Amino acid sequence: MSAPALVPPRPRRPANGISRPLRVFAWLSFLAEVLIIGTGGAVRLTGSGLGCPTWPRCTAESIVPTPEMGIHGVIEFGNRTLTGLVGILALAVVLLIVLRxxxxxxxxxxxxxxxxGILGAAAVLALGVALDFPAGPLANGVLLAAVIAAAVRSVRTTPARRDLVLLAWLVLIGVVAQALVGGITVLTGLNPFIVGFHYVVSVVLVCVTAAFLARMNRPELPRESAVPVWLRWTARGAVAALVVTIVFGILTTGAGPHSGDAAAGRSGFDAELLEHVHAWPSYALFALTIALFVGAWRQRDRTPLLARWSIVLLGAEVVQIAVGLFQARNGLPILAVGVHMVLAALTAAAMTAVVLHLTRPVTDSPILDVRAASDARAGVGA
Incomplete structure (x- = not known):
């Protein structure tokens, strides 16, 4: 009897139809959003905020920093260059998910x-050169309008996984908008409130990229609560406390010594008072997170991912509180302040993951088969 023919194994289909390149670029986009918060903090903490005194050029005569500008020009220009990389990664995620x-x-x-959008922005810049007027903000606005228009059309016409398509476009819109906000920050001489808003948008983008990573591992199906009512309200309270903590942290920094440049103005608030006000919601956040962790751990058999992410969130907050106390008691050392800024964004990302794991799929939904069929036709299996 002849030996049975060997049948090569079928290639394993990626979970939920999400390809490996898309997963890789989604993670790279998240990491880049976190990284640019660190480099943006370095710009501010080293006094390089006006290392390139104008925008979109580094100087009125040069796109890149000149040797006379020293290390501050290099640091600021490096951060601007990283914005381009962040945008390329965000665009790659958009194109891959739209194709899928x-x-x-x-x-x-x-x-x-x-x-x-690119041609329109280039035309505006060329017109600015010809007529000798600062066309950078207008060109950025044209590009932003084109991205928003593309996003609206894409989301409305996408047959499946609109959640991922929307999140991907939001990141790209945010990156383009951030370039405009960054330019306004420079043109206003590092206004502390605009600088603070710049950071808020960066944290939001970290949360959106984190949401994309969490949602790409599950199908687009109706969901229901997987936790008791009290745990849902605890999570909502923790989110509110985190938002207040970050806002007052921004105000505290805006009143402190790290303005980004010796000539930059400050907010005028009492920095010492704001340090205490910033600490109060952070302690409330920590208490709520402990309660959230206890509740999630008690039902870890039903919601294991929620339990794991609550541990990550709690750990991030422990480290963040320790860094905050250290910097407050040691004269705000630059490295500690920078770590504190990045940890705030990572804490927000962990909170995003926790919130997204408070629900579970409705497996007996009457529209389940319809959604699954739609996903299959689009090449995105449930």
Missing amino acids: TGGRKALTASLWFAAG
């Missing part, structure tokens, strides 16, 4: 919008 959910037709439409 809408096919080549949707991808082509997105590329046409991108080309139109």
Whole structure:
């Protein structure tokens, strides 16, 4: 009897139809958003905020820093350059998810919008050079409008995984908008409130990229609460406390010594008082997170990912509190302040993951089969 023919194993299909390149770029986009918070903090903490005194050029005569500008120009220009990388990664995620959910037709439409936005921005810049007026903000606005228009069309015409498509576009819109906010920050001489808003948008983008990572591992299905009512309200309270903590942390920094440049103004608030006000909601956040962890751990058999992420969130807050106390008692050393800024963003990302794992799929939903069929037609299996 002849030996049975060997049948090569079928290649394993990626979970939920999400390809490996998309997963890689999604993680790179998240890491880049965190990294640029660190480099942006370095710009501020080293007094390099006006290392490039104008925008979008580094100087009125040069796109890149000149040797006379020293290390401050290099640091500021390096942060601006990283913005380009962040944008490229965000665009890659958009194109990959659009291709996966809408096919080549949707991808082509997105590329046409991108080309139109780039050409429009280039035309505005050329007009600015010809007429000798600062066209950078207007060109950025044209590009932003094109991205928003492309996003609206893409989300409305996507047959499946609109959640991922929307999140991907939000990141790209945010990156383009951040470039404009960064330019306004420079043009206003590092206004502390605009600098603070710049940081808030960065944290939001970290949360959106974290949400994309969490949601790409599950199908787009109706969901229901997986936790008791008290635990849901505890999580909501923790989110509110985190928002207040970050806002007062920004105000505290805006009143402190790290303005980004010796010539930059401060907010005028009492920095010492704000340090205490900033600490109060952080302690409330820590207490609520402990309660959240206890509740999640008690039902870890039903919601294991919620339990794991609550541990991550609690650990991040422990480290963050320790760093905060250290910097407050040691004269705000630059490295500690920078770590504190990055940890705040990572804490927000962990909180995002916790909130997204408070629910579970509704497996007996009457529209489950319809959604699954739609996903299958789009090449995104549930």
